[in-house]
Amino acid sequence: MRQQPSIAAKVFIQRDYASGTMCQFQTKFPPELENRIDKQQFEETVRTLNNLYMEAEKLGGQSYLEGCLACLTAYTIFLCMETHYEKVLKKIAKYIQEQNDKIYAPRGLLLTDPIERGLRVVSFLEKEMHSVCQ
Amino acid sequence: MRDCEYQQIDPQTLTVPSVPAVAVPSITSPTSSDVLRPQKSTHKLRRKWEVFPGRNRFYCDGRIILARQSGVLPLTLGLVLLTSGLFFIFDCPFLVEHLTRTIPAIGGILFFFVVISLLQTSFSDPGILPRATPDEAADVEKHIDNSGSSTYRPPPRTKEVVINDQVVKLKYCFTCKMFRPPRTSHCSLCDNCVERFDHHCPWVGNCVGRRNYRFFYTFILSLSFLTAFIFGCISSLTYSTVVELVICFFSVWSILGLSGFHTYLVASNLTTNEDIKGSWSTKRGVEESGNPYSYNSIISNCCAVLCGNGGTKLLISFIVQLCMALPSIDCCKYYDNKSVEVNSENCPLPFFSECM
Numbered sequence: 001m002r003q004q005p006s007i008a009a010k011v012f013i014q015r016d017y018a019s020g021t022m023c024q025f026q027t028k029f030p031p032e033l034e035n036r037i038d039k040q041q042f043e044e045t046v047r048t049l050n051n052l053y054m055e056a057e058k059l060g061g062q063s064y065l066e067g068c069l070a071c072l073t074a075y076t077i078f079l080c081m082e083t084h085y086e087k088v089l090k091k092i093a094k095y096i097q098e099q100n101d102k103i104y105a106p107r108g109l110l111l112t113d114p115i116e117r118g119l120r121v122v123s124f125l126e127k128e129m130h131s132v133c134q
Numbered sequence: 135m136r137d138c139e140y141q142q143i144d145p146q147t148l149t150v151p152s153v154p155a156v157a158v159p160s161i162t163s164p165t166s167s168d169v170l171r172p173q174k175s176t177h178k179l180r181r182k183w184e185v186f187p188g189r190n191r192f193y194c195d196g197r198i199i200l201a202r203q204s205g206v207l208p209l210t211l212g213l214v215l216l217t218s219g220l221f222f223i224f225d226c227p228f229l230v231e232h233l234t235r236t237i238p239a240i241g242g243i244l245f246f247f248v249v250i251s252l253l254q255t256s257f258s259d260p261g262i263l264p265r266a267t268p269d270e271a272a273d274v275e276k277h278i279d280n281s282g283s284s285t286y287r288p289p290p291r292t293k294e295v296v297i298n299d300q301v302v303k304l305k306y307c308f309t310c311k312m313f314r315p316p317r318t319s320h321c322s323l324c325d326n327c328v329e330r331f332d333h334h335c336p337w338v339g340n341c342v343g344r345r346n347y348r349f350f351y352t353f354i355l356s357l358s359f360l361t362a363f364i365f366g367c368i369s370s371l372t373y374s375t376v377v378e379l380v381i382c383f384f385s386v387w388s389i390l391g392l393s394g395f396h397t398y399l400v401a402s403n404l405t406t407n408e409d410i411k412g413s414w415s416t417k418r419g420v421e422e423s424g425n426p427y428s429y430n431s432i433i434s435n436c437c438a439v440l441c442g443n444g445g446t447k448l449l450i451s452f453i454v455q456l457c458m459a460l461p462s463i464d465c466c467k468y469y470d471n472k473s474v475e476v477n478s479e480n481c482p483l484p485f486f487s488e489c490m
Contacts, residue, residue, distance in 0.1 A: 010273070012269075012273045015315065020426065020427055021316050021329075059434075066441070067440060074247045074250040075254055117264065118263045118264040
């Protein structure tokens with residue numbers, strides 16, 4: 001017998017545009033996940049993601065320095081340097097991996113990185129295990 | 135759920151930088167016993183740009199992106215190279231001899247900025263939003279059409295959100311099957327939704343949007359300096375200088391005007407699209423509708439537009455993210471990873487169905 005995972009359903013969390021074009025996701029708990037995960041856990045995950053995206057897009061000393069340096073080198077510096085935004089995106093990917101490892105996978109869910117969908121949605125994939133007899 | 139024994143897959147084994155465009159999955163390479171081996175490969179691996187539905191052309195394995203029609207980009211490049219070439223070859227020796235060496239040096243720096251920023255504007259992703267997957271589109275429709283009616287009804291065209299105490303209407307894009315985020319517009323020439331869409335520039339042969347606006351602004355600014363510089367350095371009338379004079383005279387006014395216009399846009403955090411449509415014009419209607427995205431300070435607006443993050447490539451990823459090497463393998467990590475058959479039925483990825 002071998003087991004084959006398949007997607008039973010997908011739940012999408014849409015963007016929250018209340019603060020403009022900044023990347024934020026809605027923290028409203030979707031009813032489809034009611035039996036699968038804890039509401040607080042879900043809200044904490046989405047809030048942490050929102051904070052990380054806010055950190056990525058933050059206009060601070062580092063981004064101004066990067067901008068000025070890039071401007072002076074006609075933006076060729078981006079060929080060899082990773083921007084602050086890209087560094088935080090890697091951090092986000094790592095966080096999502098951790099969340100999947102610790103919380104969502106044991107419950108049969110998979111959280112996908114929103115960058116894969118163009119930062120439009122965060123999706124939860126509900127998985128089902130089928131045992132296949134050979 | 136049964137307890138499954140699983141082993142951690144080392145993500146490094148999944149990335150293969152030099153894999154060809156269509157390939158048998160690299161996961162079959164036995165770098166470690168943890169790597170899953172599909173029973174049979176019923177699919178082909180494709181890069182996302184290869185199955186991209188918009189009207190763009192890709193080169194260098196997705197690193198360079200151009201609109202379908204390159205517009206007059208060859209003309210722009212040709213004019214810049216011709217004028218600068220004539221200046222350096224014919225005028226500079228005279229100027230170095232009679233004035234100073236810094237003139238060709240300044241000219242060289244300006245020329246470098248113009249060419250580099252032109253190429254960056256033309257060849258980079260302006261901020262294209264990937265189209266919604268069928269699942270996402272169905273989810274959007276489901277949330278809108280809650281009446282449970284069996285007859286098909288297309289989603290309403292607009293949705294309203296409140297941004298900084300102002301009501302902004304988000305339109306539904308029937309091509310990309312999603313509600314466009316604020317400031318996003320669909321370019322009919324490139325057939326894509328572009329974030330913070332400014333305009334489609336035929337001179338650079340690409341859309342100008344969130345990711346390449348700063349390159350575009352650098353281009354027009356440095357071009358106006360270069361044109362004015364060459365125009366000002368013309369000291370004698372020979373055949374070459376007459377050509378330079380004509381080109382510079384006719385272009386300097388429009389380029390300076392364009393630079394001035396875009397400086398105003400940057401200072402007020404507006405896009406050409408919004409300015410033309412008069413989206414935030416205070417003269418419209420009785421109520422004052424100011425720009426909700428503006429920071430109400432020229433310096434903050436300039437910093438936000440020019441130094442703010444240009445985002446990252448949402449659509450094209452040349453750090454290898456093979457079509458199917460994502461959730462289906464990740465999910466296998468948590469289940470039995472040794473004998474999972476990877477085929478179209480169980481791969482949840484958005485582009486996978488288009489790969490088959």
